[in-house]
Amino acid sequence: MLEEFGLKLIKLNLPFRLNHVNCFVAEGEDGWKIIDAGLHDKETIKRWELELAGKKVTDILVTHYHPDHFGYVGRLQEKTGAHVSMTKVDADAGLNAWQESFLNKLSNNYRLAGVPNDVSRNMTSNTSEFVSQVTPYPKVDHYFQEGEMVVIGKYEYEVIFTPGHSDGLVTFYSNEKNILLSTDHILPKITPNISYWFHGDQNPLASYLQSLEKVRKLDADLVIPSHGKPFHGANDRIDEIKAHHDERLVQTIEAIGEGGTVSTICKGLFRKDLNIHELRFAIGETLAHLEYLRLQGSCKREDRNGQWWYYS
Numbered sequence: 001m002l003e004e005f006g007l008k009l010i011k012l013n014l015p016f017r018l019n020h021v022n023c024f025v026a027e028g029e030d031g032w033k034i035i036d037a038g039l040h041d042k043e044t045i046k047r048w049e050l051e052l053a054g055k056k057v058t059d060i061l062v063t064h065y066h067p068d069h070f071g072y073v074g075r076l077q078e079k080t081g082a083h084v085s086m087t088k089v090d091a092d093a094g095l096n097a098w099q100e101s102f103l104n105k106l107s108n109n110y111r112l113a114g115v116p117n118d119v120s121r122n123m124t125s126n127t128s129e130f131v132s133q134v135t136p137y138p139k140v141d142h143y144f145q146e147g148e149m150v151v152i153g154k155y156e157y158e159v160i161f162t163p164g165h166s167d168g169l170v171t172f173y174s175n176e177k178n179i180l181l182s183t184d185h186i187l188p189k190i191t192p193n194i195s196y197w198f199h200g201d202q203n204p205l206a207s208y209l210q211s212l213e214k215v216r217k218l219d220a221d222l223v224i225p226s227h228g229k230p231f232h233g234a235n236d237r238i239d240e241i242k243a244h245h246d247e248r249l250v251q252t253i254e255a256i257g258e259g260g261t262v263s264t265i266c267k268g269l270f271r272k273d274l275n276i277h278e279l280r281f282a283i284g285e286t287l288a289h290l291e292y293l294r295l296q297g298s299c300k301r302e303d304r305n306g307q308w309w310y311y312s
């Protein structure tokens with residue numbers, strides 16, 4: 001289906017419950033453009049070697065700094081000499097999120113969230129394990145600007161800033177074909193993780209909901225996501241995602257009860273067993289919902305013995 005637009009989907013395996021990421025290649029006048037590159041691991045290396053054999057790569061467009069999109073970009077740039085573009089916000093995040101100085105702050109962040117010390121150590125170690133999967137870092141040649149136009153395959157797309165899932169995430173929209181390359185902003189079966197990581201945008205859920213309204217105005221027909229299969233009807237899916245967060249905010253208020261830490265409230269929201277990697281995202285998502293509620297006046301927060309305590 002995507003061939004008529006000059007796009008080829010490259011589905012790369014991931015070692016997580018969310019077990020794949022969709023990257024893309026598109027042929028241009030001077031060579032090939034790549035959208036995202038997956039993790040830097042052996043399987044990804046082999047897959048790109050196969051897909052790019054005999055191809056000249058001119059550009060790598062990075063939608064955001066998360067490892068499954070950003071991780072192999074640096075090595076791929078070294079191999080191809082490609083020009084790398086992404087937002088400055090996420091370029092800065094990608095170059096700092098796995099630095100030792102940043103990793104050293106994680107234990108204090110998890111202490112604020114009320115995470116037990118042994119679990120905090122495991123969560124920090126889990127983050128550190130990604131260093132090899134995101135290095136070497138790319139040299140970012142161009143910072144995306146809101147509204148700039150890029151040719152991808154057969155059509156021209158507008159770069160649309162859609163912060164929320166990350167502070168600098170972008171999507172690409174073709175007005176001519178009414179297509180949205182939704183990256184991780186809108187997914188067909190799951191809701192994108194919206195987390196606060198104790199840095200950057202203090203209210204990422206508010207930003208995400210605003211970004212959904214921005215994209216709603218496009219009324220895009222075909223949506224091509226970075227996880228899951230392409231689907232039709234962006235606005236129908238936006239309505240479903242907004243309804244999910246409305247329900248989740250109600251559940252968060254209920255989970256606050258007589259008050260609690262981020263960790264205890266998280267346990268009330270996520271009842272299934274989570275591995276350490278998943279728990280990191282659950283804590284981040286719980287905190288994002290708590291901060292959204294706090295900043296709109298629906299709950300309060302105070303520091304109790306070095307931990308954030310939320311109460312109604």
